[in-house]
Structures are given as structure tokens and as C-alpha cells.
Amino acid sequence: YTLFLIFRVMQALGCGCFVLSQALVQDLFEGNERDRLRILMVTATGIFISVSPLAGTFLQATLGWRGSFWVFIALAAVVLVKTWRLLDNSRPVQNGPHVGFIKPYRLVLSNFEFVGCWLISAFAFACHFSFIVISPLIFMEQLxxxxxxxxLILLIYGAAYV
Structure with a gap:
């Protein structure tokens, strides 16, 4: 049980890479290149969502229940090494006074049009991830x-996502 929890924590840290990758694209690229990379990332996300149950089934059949965790650890190690080697670790020079922590949030949250779009996006992602979480219970346990x-059913869902 302890090993399982440790692997789950590592898996959760890996899930944070989804947000991190969006931030990296936002910070490192501009204009058409940034838009192209975002479209590529959304497409890749759909492909990975559709292929992951099939890959997970294969990993579990060949390596046991720990197999997918070991693969995630290996992927995380590769990403960590590549990040360490390729990304510049310097901070930008701040021009002007320190803004603080709360003021930017207050500015963003006061824009009601942005908050409305953000809530729609949050609801769409909540529905999407809820389906991903509950679908094994529906299809494998109930059906x-x-x-x-x-x-194979998730391949169809992933194709629709792409």
C-alpha cells in the first residue's frame, strides 16, 4: 500500500506537467509559433488520451500493475534531464517596483468577461476529466x-477529442 501511494504521488506530480507545458509555451514562444504549438499540444493530448488505456492495458498485461508507474518514472526522468539541459534558468530582470501577490489576481478577477470564459473552460475540463475518471467504472464494472x-472505446473518444 505504501509503495502504491508513493507511485500515486509521483503520478500526480507528473500530471502537473500538463499545466507546466502550457506555461512554458506561453513564456518561451510568441505569435504564430505559440499558436501552432498550442494546437499541437491539444492534438497530442487527444491522441494520448485515446491511446493511454490501450497502452495501460498492454503495460499491465506485460509488466503487472506496477508497469505503468515505472514507465511514468522513466518518462519523468527523461523530461527532467532534457529540461535541465535545454531550458535557461535565469530570471528576467524586473523593471519597476514589486507588484505584489494579490493585486494581479484582483485585476484578472475583476474582468468579468475573462472570468466568464474561464468558468466555461473550467466546466468543460471538469466534464472531460470526470468522464475519463468515471468511464472505467461504467464500462468495465457496470457493463x-x-x-x-x-x-478501444477510448480510442473513439480520443479521435472525437482530436
Missing amino acids: QMAPYDFA
């Missing part, structure tokens, strides 16, 4: 589908 059949 008694085999993991491989469930993975």
Missing part, C-alpha cells in the same frame, strides 16, 4: 467490458 474493449 462488464474487458480492459482491451474499454481501451
Whole structure:
């Protein structure tokens, strides 16, 4: 149980990479290149969502339940090494006085048009991730589908996402 919890914490840290990758694209690229990379990332996300149950089924069949965790650890190590080597670790020079922590949030949250769009986006992502979390319970437990059949259904969902 302890090993399982440790792996789950590591997996959660890896999930944070989704947000980190968006921030990196926002900070490191501009204009058409940034838009192109964002479209590429959304497309890749859809492909990974659709292929991951099939890959997870394969990993579990060949390496056991720990297999996917070991693969995530290996991927995280590769990303960490590449990040360490490729990204510049210097901070930009601040011009002007220190703004503070609360004032930028107050400025953003006072824009009602932005907050409305943000809430719509948050609701869409909540529905999307809720389906991803609950779909194994529906398809495999309630409908008694085999993991491989469930993975094929998620391929269709991923294709729709792309």
C-alpha cells in the first residue's frame, strides 16, 4: 500500500506537467509559433488520451500493475534531464517596483468577461476529466467490458477529442 501511494504521488506530480507545458509555451514562444504549438499540444493530448488505456492495458498485461508507474518514472526522468539541459534558468530582470501577490489576481478577477470564459473552460475540463475518471467504472464494472474493449472505446473518444 505504501509503495502504491508513493507511485500515486509521483503520478500526480507528473500530471502537473500538463499545466507546466502550457506555461512554458506561453513564456518561451510568441505569435504564430505559440499558436501552432498550442494546437499541437491539444492534438497530442487527444491522441494520448485515446491511446493511454490501450497502452495501460498492454503495460499491465506485460509488466503487472506496477508497469505503468515505472514507465511514468522513466518518462519523468527523461523530461527532467532534457529540461535541465535545454531550458535557461535565469530570471528576467524586473523593471519597476514589486507588484505584489494579490493585486494581479484582483485585476484578472475583476474582468468579468475573462472570468466568464474561464468558468466555461473550467466546466468543460471538469466534464472531460470526470468522464475519463468515471468511464472505467461504467464500462468495465457496470457493463462488464474487458480492459482491451474499454481501451478501444477510448480510442473513439480520443479521435472525437482530436
